[in-house]
Amino acid sequence: xxxxxxxxxxxxxxxxxxxxxxxxxxxxxxxxxxxxxxxxxxxxxxxxxxxxxxxxxxxxxxxxxxxxxxxxxxxxxxxxxxxxxxxxxxxxxxxxxxxxxxxxxxxxxxxxxxxxxxxxxxxxxxxxxxxxxxxxxxxxxxxxxxxxxxxxxxxxxxxxxxxxxxxxxxxxxxxxxxxxxxxxxxxxxxxxxxxxxxxxxxxxxxxxxxxxxxxxxxxxxxxxxxxxxxxxxxxxxxxxxxxxxxxxxxxxxxxxxxxxxxxxxxxxxxxxxxxxxxxxxxxxxxxxxxxxxxxxxxxxxxxxxxxxxxxxxxxxxxxxxxxxxxxxxxxxxxxxxxxxxxxxxxxxxxxxxxxxxxxxxxxxxxxxxxxx
Amino acid sequence: xxxxxxxxxxxxxxxxxxxxxxxxxxxxxxxxxxxxxxxxxxxxxxxxxxxxxxxxxxxxxxxxxxxxxxxxxxxxxxxxxxxxxxxxxxxxxxxxxxxxxxxxxxxxxxxxxxxxxxxxxxxxxxxxxxxxxxxxxxxxxxxxxxxxxxxxxxxxxxxxxxxxxxxxxxxxxxxxxxxxxxxxxxxxxxxxxxxxxxxxxxxxxxxxxxxxxxxxxxxxxxxxxxxxxxxxxxxxxxxxxxxxxxxxxxxxxxxxxxxxxxxxxxxxxxxxxxxxxxxxxxxxxxxxxxxxxxxxxxxxxxxxxxxxxxxxxxxx
Numbered sequence: 001x002x003x004x005x006x007x008x009x010x011x012x013x014x015x016x017x018x019x020x021x022x023x024x025x026x027x028x029x030x031x032x033x034x035x036x037x038x039x040x041x042x043x044x045x046x047x048x049x050x051x052x053x054x055x056x057x058x059x060x061x062x063x064x065x066x067x068x069x070x071x072x073x074x075x076x077x078x079x080x081x082x083x084x085x086x087x088x089x090x091x092x093x094x095x096x097x098x099x100x101x102x103x104x105x106x107x108x109x110x111x112x113x114x115x116x117x118x119x120x121x122x123x124x125x126x127x128x129x130x131x132x133x134x135x136x137x138x139x140x141x142x143x144x145x146x147x148x149x150x151x152x153x154x155x156x157x158x159x160x161x162x163x164x165x166x167x168x169x170x171x172x173x174x175x176x177x178x179x180x181x182x183x184x185x186x187x188x189x190x191x192x193x194x195x196x197x198x199x200x201x202x203x204x205x206x207x208x209x210x211x212x213x214x215x216x217x218x219x220x221x222x223x224x225x226x227x228x229x230x231x232x233x234x235x236x237x238x239x240x241x242x243x244x245x246x247x248x249x250x251x252x253x254x255x256x257x258x259x260x261x262x263x264x265x266x267x268x269x270x271x272x273x274x275x276x277x278x279x280x281x282x283x284x285x286x287x288x289x290x291x292x293x294x295x296x297x298x299x300x301x302x303x304x305x306x307x308x309x310x311x312x313x314x315x316x317x318x319x320x321x322x323x324x325x326x327x328x329x330x331x332x333x334x335x336x337x338x339x340x341x342x343x344x345x346x347x348x349x350x351x352x353x354x355x356x357x358x359x360x361x362x363x364x365x366x367x368x369x370x371x372x
Numbered sequence: 373x374x375x376x377x378x379x380x381x382x383x384x385x386x387x388x389x390x391x392x393x394x395x396x397x398x399x400x401x402x403x404x405x406x407x408x409x410x411x412x413x414x415x416x417x418x419x420x421x422x423x424x425x426x427x428x429x430x431x432x433x434x435x436x437x438x439x440x441x442x443x444x445x446x447x448x449x450x451x452x453x454x455x456x457x458x459x460x461x462x463x464x465x466x467x468x469x470x471x472x473x474x475x476x477x478x479x480x481x482x483x484x485x486x487x488x489x490x491x492x493x494x495x496x497x498x499x500x501x502x503x504x505x506x507x508x509x510x511x512x513x514x515x516x517x518x519x520x521x522x523x524x525x526x527x528x529x530x531x532x533x534x535x536x537x538x539x540x541x542x543x544x545x546x547x548x549x550x551x552x553x554x555x556x557x558x559x560x561x562x563x564x565x566x567x568x569x570x571x572x573x574x575x576x577x578x579x580x581x582x583x584x585x586x587x588x589x590x591x592x593x594x595x596x597x598x599x600x601x602x603x604x605x606x607x608x609x610x611x612x613x614x615x616x617x618x619x620x621x622x623x624x625x626x627x628x629x630x631x632x633x634x635x636x637x638x639x640x641x642x643x644x645x646x647x648x649x650x651x652x653x654x655x656x657x658x659x660x661x662x663x664x665x666x667x668x669x670x671x672x673x674x675x676x677x678x679x680x681x682x683x684x685x686x687x688x
Contacts, residue, residue, distance in 0.1 A: 036478055036481075124670065125666075125669065125670055128670065128673075129669060129670075129673055130673075131476075131477060131478045132415045132477045132478055132481045133415075133619070133669055133673055135415075135478065135481055136415065136612075136615055136619070136665075136669065137665075137666055137669045137670070139612070140612050140615075140616075140662045140665050140666050140669075141666060143612060143662055144659055144662045144663065144666070147655070147656070147658055147659050147662070148656070148659060150655075151653055151655040151656055264485055264489065267482060267485075271482065310500070310501040310502070310503070311501060313500045313501065314496075314497035314498070314500045314501040317493040317494075317496040317497035317500065318493070318497050320489050320492075320493040321489065321490050321493045321494045321497060323486075323489060324485075324486040324487065324488075324489030324490035324493070325486075325490055327482065327483070327485075327486035327489075328466055328483060328486045328487065328490070331470060331475070331479060331482065331483050331486070332466075332469055332470060332473065335473070335475070335479065
């Protein structure tokens with residue numbers, strides 16, 4: 001019982017980390033800059049594909065000769081062959097933990113780069129279209145990628161996907177899922193510090209200026225196009241990292257994972273928690289990931305909850321019904337989210353406040369005392 | 373590989389016919405979406421669910437009957453009624469309250485996605501819970517009217533879809549440009565406050581709009597399921613095509629119909645040629661419509677085919 005609870009908790013924390021990173025990235029684009037990137041899943045998918053392809057290629061290159069397995073591919077990527085699956089399952093015997101971690105980090109980096117590179121393509125519509133049309137365009141772009149990769153053997157072995165990618169914790173005994181949850185939380189922490197730092201900087205003010213009034217921002221000398229592109233670049237790199245974490249969590253990449261529903265889960269997290277508020281976004285991600293984990297027959301079983309079979313079968317769909325209702329209620333009764341947007345804490349404010357305090361201390365105590 | 377000339381000829385005719393059918397259905401569906409967008413400015417992602425619900429209603433009603441003409445008419449009426457009611461309810465419960473609170477177009481879009489989620493997944497959940505069949509088709513025969521070369525055929529669904537789409541498009545155009553109701557709809561769309569001051573009951577107009585759009589969706593849902601089995605996600609799977617047709621048509625009625633037909637033809641004919649000559653899987657053919665959608669949005673977001681605007685301009 002206790003270990004099952006641990007398992008669910010680890011699963012939730014991992015999902016929280018992954019959805020948290022996605023939500024932070026969506027928050028930079030939608031909350032701060034006002035770009036409704038409804039193709040979030042596109043960038044997550046690109047990151048996941050990049051990570052999956054790089055990791056599996058590297059594992060093949062390093063492990064196949066040592067294992068003495070010959071991988072022959074004819075017209076398909078070498079990591080799609082049956083021989084490659086054998087190599088993946090035995091890679092732990094020949095690759096050290098250091099190598100596996102190096103592969104993991106390289107894959108995460110590749111995912112970030114691939115996500116950022118894709119954002120350059122996406123910025124083309126983002127600079128031209130009005131909000132709701134942009135949302136439809138990016139949604140359609142995500143669907144194009146999903147349909148093509150589902151059918152085509154390049155890059156991720158069509159609907160079979162790449163499976164069995166070795167986790168960096170292959171050599172660890174015991175609770176590997178807990179370790180992986182810790183690792184993804186580290187990434188979430190880094191992403192959180194980065195977004196907090198970036199959005200509370202003058203750059204964050206520029207983003208908000210562009211969101212609130214493009215003309216005014218332009219008058220004040222901001223390059224609106226460039227700022228929108230930067231926002232998409234940062235957001236998509238983060239989304240790519242989330243995709244890579246998803247790949248190493250489940251060990252496989254499959255085009256079927258990247259349905260538009262995933263984008264909607266991220267939107268729900270950001271709107272529920274509060275757009276343009278990083279803390280609120282994380283709160284939203286925690287709630288949404290908990291909902292996704294709990295509304296699952298296996299976790300309910302582990303928690304000792306018994307439901308009639310029909311309801312258990314309907315559970316995967318019911319969670320989206322709940323998600324939709326939550327979104328509608330939040331939009332109606334608390335459109336600013338649970339934690340609304342607050343003022344930015346740029347250094348300039350703190351500096352001014354400190355100077356004011358020093359000045360007051362010099363002239364003697366109370367505010368207004370200097371005037372008398 | 374030698375490609376048999378007869379196979380190519382009849383395959384082409386067959387894919388043209390199927391493309392025309394699919395395209396008319398896309399166009400018909402896009403008409404309802406266009407109506408909602410023009411009057412209420414909502415890019416309604418829940419619209420696809422009205423189509424699915426209507427198809428299920430047609431299945432439920434027609435399977436209680438023996439089949440034949442009664443089942444056809446009963447199924448059609450049930451589909452249109454359920455589509456209209458679903459559409460009206462989604463406005464009354466979700467979009468109107470949000471509109472009153474001053475929601476912008478993006479918020480309404482997100483809300484419509486939420487409505488779509490609730491509708492689609494509650495249908496899926498109910499279907500799984502109650503062990504309903506996941507593929508439904510109304511209990512109405514689809515008679516083959518003519519066969520061409522043994523490969524291509526014209527069925528009742530082909531005729532029904534094309535006729536229904538053209539009649540609806542012409543009807544909507546006349547409603548919008550020639551009648552007082554249509555004038556009131558246009559007035560409500562461009563300035564609700566002014567329309568209200570001028571004595572137009574904008575709430576009545578709004579309800580009428582949603583009912584009409586839902587009924588059009590219902591009609592399309594019935595005709596689609598008449599031809600092709602429907603599952604709880606069918607509407608959602610077609611939604612981006614519907615948007616493609618509506619946007620390509622610049623949110624005008626004739627434009628939407630023509631764009632739908634062009635998209636349907638492109639999908640069917642190009643899919644056929646690609647699989648016959650280039651050996652590219654037909655699974656790629658949906659991508660054609662999506663690429664068309666993205667390209668149109670990128671380069672001509674105001675729409676490609678805007679027949680109505682030209683006609684209006686000429687008359688003025």
